[in-house]
Amino acid sequence: MALTGKYILLRGGTVLTHSTDENVVPLYDTDVLVHDDTIVKIGKAIDPPFDAYTEVIECHGKIVSPGFVDTHHHVWQTQLKGRHADQGLVAYMVSGNIMSYAYKAEDAYWGQLSGCLEAINAGTTLVLDHAHIAYTPEHATAALSATLGSGIRSILAYTNPLRLSQWDQSSCVPDQDLLPKWAMSQLSEWLEKYNHNERGNAVAATVEVGMGFDLWFLPKNVVLPMLTELGEKGLRVLTTHVGCNALQGQQSPVPMFSSYGLLQHPYPPSNKKSALPFLLLSHCGGIPKSDLSLLASTGTPISSTPDTESHMGMGFPVSLHSSLRNSKTANVSIGVDLHTFGPASIPLQARALLQLTRLERNSSLLGKDTFPAWDVRSSSEEAFNLATIRGARCLGLESQVGSIAEGKMADLVVFDAKGSVGMLAAAEHDPVIAIIRFSETADIETVIINGTVRKRNGKLVDVAVSRDGVAGKGVGGDADVMKWADVAEEVRRSQKDIQARIERLSIDQGRKTLLGMFHVDQEKLVDAL
Missing domain, CATH: 2.30.40.10 (Urease, subunit C, domain 1)
Known part of the structure; x- marks a missing residue:
């Protein structure tokens, strides 16, 4: 030895x-x-x-x-914690999803760093971070720098949020440039830098660059060439939100993903067999059983986030659904999604998943005038595996992490x-x-x-804070060593600054803009009180 x-x-x-x-x-x-x-x-x-x-x-x-594996998390949102505890998805889209408008690059840094550290504190060692904080190149750089500094193992899924050219008390105007050239250029540069490292190369030992993408309304002749080009540059993991309901639409996108050639088993970095990245689907509530069966048969990975899915009306989590649970090829896992209304703990998500799965099954039996006998649906071991080895498999990393060997x-x-x-x-x-x-x-x-x-x-433990990263000017450079208490103070200061900017915005204008953009039938939006 x-x-x-x-x-x-x-x-x-x-x-x-x-x-x-x-x-x-x-x-x-x-x-x-x-x-x-x-x-x-x-x-x-x-x-x-x-x-x-x-x-x-x-x-x-x-x-x-x-270590626990979190396959869907928006890590940057720490300063928004508490805001969504009593809000549904429609309200969150305004007060959370597009609130990156109120963040400066340094806010993105402290939100990302503290979000990573909260995950580590709860035992998460690998996270697929749907990082829709790439508001500017500086925001994206700050998030990457913070992720590297935290030490967490991450697939940082670079995502352009819905950006706004103006938002104040009288208006909320979306930016029409959905895929800015600077973003594609920065993403391409990062893919070349961080995704071509053999094991043992310390350039970015714990960070891989992925992509988050939800703009499926764009034409196929725009989307597929873009994904093919990025795949050739090293993009391995693509992630997206999926759900069928009155807000997101009742038409399942799974057949479209299939026609695009995106439904495939996750593959490891050493075996990039496709020009296209593989696609990890988050949520999947409400999609037809036939589509769940298609995802199972192709091995397309799915992440359930039990807290947000039950809290925000996205349906019962599907990771222990019978059509997936009984399939030998299905790839299923769990994620935190939002740590703005609950702890960033994967064991807590596993616990919630078990209870919700059992509630669904037991409710079905009670509705038939029968009663569940002896054992209940699913086991703690199944939930543990979703949080560890199966989560790693959903990211194509089961040969490296997810179990002790x-x-x-x-x-x-x-x-x-x-x-x-x-x-x-x-x-x-x-x-x-x-x-x-x-x-x-x-x-x-x-x-x-x-x-x-x-x-x-x-x-x-103390963390190295990159002052270049805080400013969004680069990754690396001089670093200060900070205790958690000092990081928390920076987050509190940042939170106050963000709140001052939020108070200058009209939430109502933001809601009208979002609902109009997504052509939501507002007669179908009802209070859950």
Whole structure:
């Protein structure tokens, strides 16, 4: 064994591994040895390498889990937290989605950095970030810089939001340039820089550039050549919002995606077999069962976000729908979506998904004058797998992350089960159930991403803040080391500045513009009170 580099030894924990058929196999009183960014050995009583520095993390009475995978999240929105707790999707589209208008590039930086750190604190080690904060090149650069600085593993899906040329108390005017040249140029440059790195290349060890795209009303002869060109430059992951309802429209876009050749199994960076990126669909509430079956048969990845989907009327989450659950080829996962009205915790999303799935099934049985007997629909292990190995598969990264195995990247989360109030007795009964049903973010003692400790002893470690990135002028440059408390103060200051700009805007004008642009039949919009 090489004696150079950095070693971490997680000693004596309950290590959650996966069998070949993806059953979770707890290994008790087991060690995990990490060398640089890789898990190199799993076993009992591993001796730290001689003549090399090894950080030993005692894990007796603790659970060592794979890091959690979040496949749909808008990470930049931290300063908007709390605003959408009692709002539906229509209100959110104005007060959240297009509110990047009120952000300067430095606001984008602090929102993105704190959003990444909140995710890390809750055990997320990999996120597909639908980053609709690319309002200007400077906004996009600030978001990328913050993501890199946080240390989270990210597929940063570069997304142009609906930009506004004017918004004040009397008007709200959309910018007609939906795909500005500067955005395509910046995205292309980033694809060349960040998506052609072999493992071990430190240019961007934890960040890949993807794309978020929802402009499917544009002509096919515009969309397909653009995606083909970007695919040839290294774009691997494309993500979009999908739903069938009175707001988004009742016509499913899945047949269109199929005709475009976008429905395919996610593939890893080392096996880019298509000129086109693969497409990950977020939500999918209300789409026909036949379309769900088509997505399952093609392996097209889906992300359910239980909190927002139930909160905002987007339908029951589909990731444990029978047509997907019973398919051997379906790729399903879960995401946070918005951390503006709830915590950025994937275990909480897994918990919500289980309960909503069971509610749907049980309601169906009760409606037939029958009653659910013995076991309930779906298991905690299924939910755990959606949050780990299946989430990684949806991003084409299952060979690198998503489970604890020798040779995989060291993305690990340690739960202090012994010291937890809520996990007491549950952890001794079943460690997976303990995490999915009983754990809290406060129980997460250690988070390791790419072999680097990002949370230690229950506290986020200090982060390097790039002053160039704050200004939106570049990635890298001189950096200051900041504690979480100092980052939080910058977010509070930024929040006040954003609020002052919001107060100069007419929310009503913004609502009228959005509803008019999307040709919404407003007679179908009713209060849910």
